[in-house]
Amino acid sequence: MAWNYSDKTKQLFMDAVQGKPGSHLGEVEDPDGLGEHGSIACGDALRFTFRVRKHPSDPLQDVITQARYLTFGCTSAIAASEALCMLIEQGEVTPLQALEVTNDDIVQFLEGLPDQKIHCSVMGAEALAAAVFNWAQHRGVDLEALGVDILPEETEEGRLVCKCFGLTEPYLLRKIKELGLKSIAELTAATKAGGACMTCHHQPGGLQDLLNQVWGIGGGEPTPAFDPDAPILPAPPAAELSPFQFMKKVEQVLDSYVRPMLQADGGDLEIIDIKDLTVYVRLAGACSSCMGASQTLKLLVERSLKEQVDERARVIAV
C-alpha cells in the first residue's frame, strides 16, 4: 500500500512531526475548552484544547485565540488535527462559530482524504464539539437554552452497537443523520463502526437496522456472523467402555504407578486429553528436556495402561 495522501496532508504531518514553528502541536495550559475523542484501543485519539479572549460581560462573545492538539494516530489523523486548529485560529471565531467547522471542511482543507480515513476528520469535529461543551460549562453558558445541540460522546449513553470501537446507538444514529451516511461502507469510513469484527453489520439492531431506521430503506440481506473465538467442541468419543470409567482408571494407574516413578527423578507427567482409548500425555519437569524420554515414556505408560486398564489403550506423547 503506497501513501495515497494529498501533498497538503503529508506537508501538515511532516511539519507537525518535525515541530516546525507555527504548527499547533501541544496543549494549552489551563485551557478554556478541552475535548477528547477516540481511544487508544480504536487506533487513534485526539486531545483538543483552546484558549479564548474572554469578553468582560458576555461569554458568547469570547473569541478563540489559540487551539492546540495532541494526537495518537496515523498520518491523516495528525494532519486532520493540525487542519482543525488552523481552521479555527485563522477565523477569529467564537466557540459557537467554531462549531460550524465540519468534518467536510477538514477534508477540503486537506485537499481530500482517502475514504477509509474519513473517520480522522470526524474525530476532529467530535473533539471540537466536546471542547466547546467543556467551555460552555466553564463559562456558564446554557447551550440547550441557545438551541445548540451538542452531545459529547460520553453523555450519549445507550445500547452498544459496535463493540469493537465502543459506539452506541444514539451516537451512530446522530452521525448517520448529520453526515448523510447511506450504507454500511460509508458508516464504517466515517465512524469506524463495524470496521473490525463486522458482527454488527446485519445482526438485529445492527448497522443495517440503524440505517433502515433513519432512511427507511428495505431490510438488508442477513449474513451469518462468524466468530473465530467460538470453540467448536469435539463430540464425545464413542468408546465401548464408559469414557468416564476409562478416564478414572487411567488417572488412577498414572497417579499410583507412573507419576511417583517420574517424580522420584524430578519429573512429572500431565494428561492433556483422552479421546476414545487414546491418551495424550505431556512430560514435565526434568523429563521434558530429555530428548529420548518422550518415546521411552510413551512405551512405559502405554504398557501400564494396556495391562491395567484396556489392552487397546494407546498413548501419544505431546
Next chain:
Amino acid sequence: MKHVYADNNATTAVAPEVVEAMLPYLTTAFHNPSSMYELARGPSDAIAAARRVIGEMLGGVLEQELIFTSCGTESNNAALRGAARANPGRRHIITTAVEHPAVLEVCKAMVREGFEVDFVPVDTQGRIDLGAYVRALRPGSTLIVSVMHANNETGVVFPVAELARIAKETDPAILVHTDATQTVGKLPIDLNAAYQHVDLLSFSGHKLHAPKGVGVLFQRRGSRVSPYMIGGHQERGLRAGTENVAGIVALGKACELAVAAYADEARVQGLRDRLERELLAAIPYTHVNGAEAERLPNTLNVAFHFVEGESILFELDRLGICASSGSACTSGSLEPSHVLMAMKVPHTAAHGSIRLSLSRYTTVEDVDHVVAVLPDIIARLRRISPYWDAAANGPRADGPEIHG
C-alpha cells in the same frame, strides 16, 4: 539518501545470479517445454534440474512430489481445497488463529461452506497452545491440520514436525499441511526425517530472492489430494497450465543459493540481535513481540508504546527505510494485526508495532542507520501523543481513555 530495505518478509530482492540464470528462458530458450521439437528440450530439462535442486533442499523428496504453482497463496488454496475434494467424508479442519490470510481466509470461506474449523490460539509470546491443539484433533473426522511453519509478522516458529507426528499418531488419515513461506531457504527442512509426517508444504519464490510469480506445493506421494487446476497434463495433471519456465529456473537457482547461505543465517541473526538490543536500549517503553519464543533469525517485531505504527512507517519511509507494521492504519481494515491481537498485545503497544525483516543482503551499516534514526522518530511522535508526558519522558496519567 541512504536506502535500507528491511521488509524481507514481504518480498526480497531478486539475487543477481538468479536473474542471470533465468534470462535465457525469456529470450532464446523461450520454447514450450511440452512441444516435441529438439529446441523444447532445453526448457524441459531446465525444469527437471530445478526440481532436483529443490527436492534435495527439502531432504531428497521425489521429483513427482513437487508441483510448481504461481505463488504461496495458490499452493495453500490447492492444499486445502484439494484435500477437501478428495476426502468428502471429512469436514473438520484445524488451523491457528495467527495464519497468513492465504490460509486463514480460505478456512473462513470453508466455514461458510459448512466445514467446522478450530482456530487454535497462541500464548502472549505467539507460541501455539499445544493442549488446545491436541483437544481439537478428532480421529475419524479431522480432514486436515494446517499450521504455518513460522509466522510472517513475528517470526515465531511453530513445532510443525511435532504437531504433524501427534496428528498422524492420532489418525494416519489426517492430512498435515504447513505454509512454510517464511522458512524455506532460512531454516533447513528435511521432509524425510524430522518432517516426515508433513503431507503438504507450501512456499513461494519471492521470499528467498527469486522473482514473484512462482511457488511450490510439496505433495507427498499417496496423499489423498485432488488436482486444483484442470487443463493440460503439466505437473502430471496435478496443476495444469504451461510452466513458468524462467520463474521455475529462477527458483531452482535461488534455492541453491539459499542452501549455500544457510551458514550466513547466523550473521543475519547477529544483525537482528544487534538491531533489537540497540533499539531496546535507546527507546524507553519498547518491547519485542514474541521475545521469549523461538523466532526466525531475520525478523524483529518491535512495539513502541503510545505511538502509532503508520506514522512511524511514514517517517522511516521519508528517511529511506522500508519496514512494515501491524497497525490498523496500514492494514486496510481498522483492526490491528490479528496476530498481535491473538497474542493479547495491549492496544497501547499493538498499534505501535513495526516489523523489521532482514536478509543476507542486509549490512551492519543498514542496521546502524535504523538505530540512528528510529529513537528520534519515536521521541517526536510521542511528543504529539496525548498518552505521553514529554516532561516526565513516560506515559501520562490523564491521557484519553484506553478501553478495549
